Amino acid sequence: MNMLKTMKKSTRSNLITYGIVVLFYLVMQLLASGGVLSNSMQGMLVPICTYVVLAVSLNLTVGILGELSLGHAGFMSVGAFSGAVYWMIAGQNLPSVLGLAIAMLIGGVMAGVFGFLIGIPVLRLRGDYLAIVTLAFGEIIKNILNAIYLGWDSNGFHFSMKDATALNMGEDGKVIINGAIGISGMTKASSFTAGIILVLITLFVVLNLINSRAGRAIMSIRDNRIAAEATGINVTKYKLMAFITSAFLAGMAGVLYALNMSALAAKKFDYNTSILVLVFVVLGGIGNIRGSVIAAAVLYVLPELLRGLNDYRMLIYAVILIVMMIFNQSAQVVAWRHQVWEKLSTIGLFQKLAQAKKQNKGEA
Amino acid sequence: MALLEVMNVGIAFGGLQAVAQLDMKIEKGHLYGLIGPNGAGKTTVFNMLTGVYRPTEGDIILDGKNITGKAPAKINQAGIARTFQNIRLFSQMTVLDNVKIGLHNQVKYPMWTGVFRLPGFKEKEQEMDYKAMKLLKIFDLDKEADLPASSLPYGKQRKLEIARALATNPKLLLLDEPAAGMNPSESEELMNTIKFVQKEFDVAILLIEHDMNFVMGICEYIYVLDYGRVIAQGNGESIRNNPKVIAAYLGGD
Numbered sequence: 001m002n003m004l005k006t007m008k009k010s011t012r013s014n015l016i017t018y019g020i021v022v023l024f025y026l027v028m029q030l031l032a033s034g035g036v037l038s039n040s041m042q043g044m045l046v047p048i049c050t051y052v053v054l055a056v057s058l059n060l061t062v063g064i065l066g067e068l069s070l071g072h073a074g075f076m077s078v079g080a081f082s083g084a085v086y087w088m089i090a091g092q093n094l095p096s097v098l099g100l101a102i103a104m105l106i107g108g109v110m111a112g113v114f115g116f117l118i119g120i121p122v123l124r125l126r127g128d129y130l131a132i133v134t135l136a137f138g139e140i141i142k143n144i145l146n147a148i149y150l151g152w153d154s155n156g157f158h159f160s161m162k163d164a165t166a167l168n169m170g171e172d173g174k175v176i177i178n179g180a181i182g183i184s185g186m187t188k189a190s191s192f193t194a195g196i197i198l199v200l201i202t203l204f205v206v207l208n209l210i211n212s213r214a215g216r217a218i219m220s221i222r223d224n225r226i227a228a229e230a231t232g233i234n235v236t237k238y239k240l241m242a243f244i245t246s247a248f249l250a251g252m253a254g255v256l257y258a259l260n261m262s263a264l265a266a267k268k269f270d271y272n273t274s275i276l277v278l279v280f281v282v283l284g285g286i287g288n289i290r291g292s293v294i295a296a297a298v299l300y301v302l303p304e305l306l307r308g309l310n311d312y313r314m315l316i317y318a319v320i321l322i323v324m325m326i327f328n329q330s331a332q333v334v335a336w337r338h339q340v341w342e343k344l345s346t347i348g349l350f351q352k353l354a355q356a357k358k359q360n361k362g363e364a
Numbered sequence: 365m366a367l368l369e370v371m372n373v374g375i376a377f378g379g380l381q382a383v384a385q386l387d388m389k390i391e392k393g394h395l396y397g398l399i400g401p402n403g404a405g406k407t408t409v410f411n412m413l414t415g416v417y418r419p420t421e422g423d424i425i426l427d428g429k430n431i432t433g434k435a436p437a438k439i440n441q442a443g444i445a446r447t448f449q450n451i452r453l454f455s456q457m458t459v460l461d462n463v464k465i466g467l468h469n470q471v472k473y474p475m476w477t478g479v480f481r482l483p484g485f486k487e488k489e490q491e492m493d494y495k496a497m498k499l500l501k502i503f504d505l506d507k508e509a510d511l512p513a514s515s516l517p518y519g520k521q522r523k524l525e526i527a528r529a530l531a532t533n534p535k536l537l538l539l540d541e542p543a544a545g546m547n548p549s550e551s552e553e554l555m556n557t558i559k560f561v562q563k564e565f566d567v568a569i570l571l572i573e574h575d576m577n578f579v580m581g582i583c584e585y586i587y588v589l590d591y592g593r594v595i596a597q598g599n600g601e602s603i604r605n606n607p608k609v610i611a612a613y614l615g616g617d
Contacts, residue, residue: 009510205479212478212485213468213492216457220465223454230414230448232440232469232532241475287456 014207017290018200021052024297025196044304048297049195050257053202055280055296056289057249060206062278063287064215065242066222068127070274071118071134072250074141075111077269079251080258081145083107084183087259088176089152092187100189104198104255111251112244114141119243123236138274145266150177182265183258190260198256199293202249206289209245218242283324295324365428367392367568368413368444368536373422373432374592375412382408383592386422390536395562396570397583399603401612405592406572407449410538414446415439427535441469445534447525449541449572455514459505459524462513463496466531471495499527502564503557519550523557530565537561539571543578551575555582580604588612 028045031037054072061069083103091099122133149166151158153173160166164175177183209215217238220228229235258264277296284295302320306313326333370388374381383405390396398406411417413424418433425431431439445466454462473488500506503523508516513524522542529537542558543551559582562569573579579586580600588596588603590612596603603609 208479208481209475212475213464213471213473213488214475214478216461216465217468219457219461220454223456224452226416226436227448227452227454228465229436230416230440230446230452231466231528232437233465234437 010211013290014203014211017203017207017293020290021196021199021203021293025192028192040304041301044301045192046190046195046256046260048300049192049199050253050260051277051280051300052199052293052296053253053256054250054277055284055292056199056202056206057246057253058277059281059284059287059289059292060209060242060249061246062281063285063289063292064206064210064222065218065239065246067123067239067243068131069134069243069246070131070271070278071136071138071141072246072277073269073271073273074134074138075115075247075250076254076257076273077141077145077266078114079107079111079254080264080269081177081183081254081266082110082251083255084186084258084264085150085176087186087189088174088183092189096189097194100194100255100259103189103259104252107255107258108248108252111254112248115244115247116240119240119247123239123243135271135274138269138271142266142269145177145182145269146180148177149175149179151175180265180267182263184263186259186262186264188260188262190256195256198252202252203289203293205245205249210289214238214241279321283321283328285328291328366390367427369423369425370413371423371425373412373419373424375408375417375419375421381592383412383419383589386592386594388587388594390568390570392535392568393562393566394568395558395582395584396568397579397586398570398572398589399574399576399579399586400589404589404612406589407540408592409589410446410540410572413439413538414444440532440534443533443535444538445529445532445536446538447522447529447540447542449544451518451521451525453513453521453524453528455512457513458510459500459513459516460493460496460509462524462528463499463531464492466499466528467492467495468532470531470533496531499531502561503527519546519554522546523554526558526561530561530567534567536568536570539569539573541572541574543573543575551578558582 028037032042054076058069058072061067083106086106087099087103091103094102118137122130122137125133147161149160149162149164151164151167151169151173153170155170158167158169158173164178167173167175210219217228217233218241220231220233221235221238225235280296280299281292283299284291284293303313303317306316309316366389368388368390370386373386374384376382386409398409400406408417412419415434415436415438423430423432426442426444429442431442434442454465471488471492473484476482477485497506497509500509503526505520505524505527508520513521516524526539526542543554546554555578558569561567571583583600585599586597586603587594588609595608595612596606
């Protein structure tokens with residue numbers, strides 16, 4: 001405890017975030033081994049990790065760099081498809097941990113390359129214009145992936161935009177991407193453990209980046225671009241750095257997602273997915289990394305938990321979103337929360353908690 | 365040779381000639397004033413010197429290098445730092461981090477070192493902390509180091525902006541109305557700080573200010589701008605008695 005106190009505030013806050021993830025992992029493992037966890041919940045564990053990584057990486061663009069991006073699913077799909085193609089060709093013959101790691105790396109790098117190519121023209125735009133162009137990018141990627149036919153035989157890749165027979169493959173050839181049907185017949189490689197490791201890696205990269213020289217430069221652009229330039233910050237370089245890192249992590253999440261399924265189609269990665277991730281980021285708090293982790297996990301599971309309510313499910317989901325937004329963002333409600341907190345702190349049970357909280361504030 | 369030479373610089377926005385035929389010479393380590401009535405083009409001159417605007421004519425030479433029309437970040441790296449008339453701090457970041465961004469090009473390490481906490485990260489960060497705290501102490505801001513910049517009172521925000529500009533290790537510091545909104549005792553204190561900074565950092569300073577006591581009190585040489593042209597220049601005494609300057613400020617023919 002004493003060690004915790006002497007640490008820098010940001011370090012302590014980061015450790016709490018890692019702790020929450022590890023705790024979540026242990027609890028879920030315990031529940032699963034105890035047989036308490038339903039099948040459908042177990043099936044959601046890997047997607048939860050995927051969306052946590054997506055939300056944290058999008059928060060890097062939206063909350064830390066301060067640019068609204070609506071094409072995050074695009075980077076996810078680039079990663080998912082390139083990782084899955086590698087898996088189909090070579091990865092599945094390797095030990096599954098190694099194959100998965102290489103597939104993730106390939107997916108991340110490919111998404112990062114796309115982030116770079118798209119970032120150069122797009123980051124010259126600001127605000128609404130940037131949002132519109134990234135939205136278009138996501139849709140373009142989806143539609144291109146929908147129309148691609150890719151095959152593999154002993155001569156290498158065969159590529160076509162027409163249909164599978166136009167690939168002209170040898171006898172040993174197999175179709176990997178089959179147009180709108182996508183990739184099918186994959187063996188599953190992702191696991192909850194792999195997902196949690198990816199979440200921890202993502203948090204490590206993003207949190208360390210924020211608390212470093214490059215991260216400060218990125219945040220200075222968000223706070224005041226003109227002052228950042230006048231202070232000698234290369235705005236284009238640091239915007240690209242944040243955008244590429246964000247795309248890279250989204251690509252890795254895409255691979256995790258893809259290798260959790262036996263079939264992969266491009267239509268999954270439409271703007272609904274981008275908006276969903278953005279909702280997680282906004283409700284978790286823009287720029288608040290821990291908030292993104294919690295919001296993504298809770299809001300992803302919520303529709304499933306509400307399944308018993310049948311037709312009212314999406315209605316309740318929407319209401320919860322609105323209530324969460326008011327609870328987190330509205331100035332009056334935040335003030336009211338502090339009042340309630342003060343009152344509760346006069347009651348014995350809460351006194352210790354309140355003191356601890358005050359101490360934290362005093363140190364800050 | 366002068367530190368900064370401005371030669372025949374002008375800028376036109378469409379048909380409006382905002383600044384014309386501007387000639388200035390700034391020597392190393394001295395304190396200069398730039399005054400003039402509202403709308404005379406003082407801030408426009410600052411914006412041209414720092415690359416926010418590209419002059420439509422003329423040359424700006426810093427230390428023998430032509431910096432005309434270069435990007436603001438490049439000009440800062442070449443040695444000109446500035447503050448803004450309407451304060452521009454990194455408001456969500458702490459006071460300390462604001463100054464550490466100023467140190468961005470003074471203490472460097474690559475992104476990887478930061479992300480993976482490679483050897484060197486701690487030393488470089490400590491070096492930045494040390495340098496930043498030293499600057500904050502000069503401006504009496506060291507106690508507020510961990511507060512968000514937006515929570516500072518107005519006068520301290522102005523000081524923080526100067527500290528951040530100084531952190532970039534400039535040869536020339538441009539201050540746009542540093543004493544605006546300060547009461548007499550605060551601006552007296554700021555005057556002393558600016559004098560101290562000029563000696564301590566051996567930096568040339570060019571400042572825009574409307575408070576004449578302030579300008580006459582610390583500037584060794586003054587340029588007077590009216591309608592985008594220099595109408596007078598010289599030491600405080602000669603400016604005070606110059607009929608053209610009096611006419612520009614009070615009206616008349």
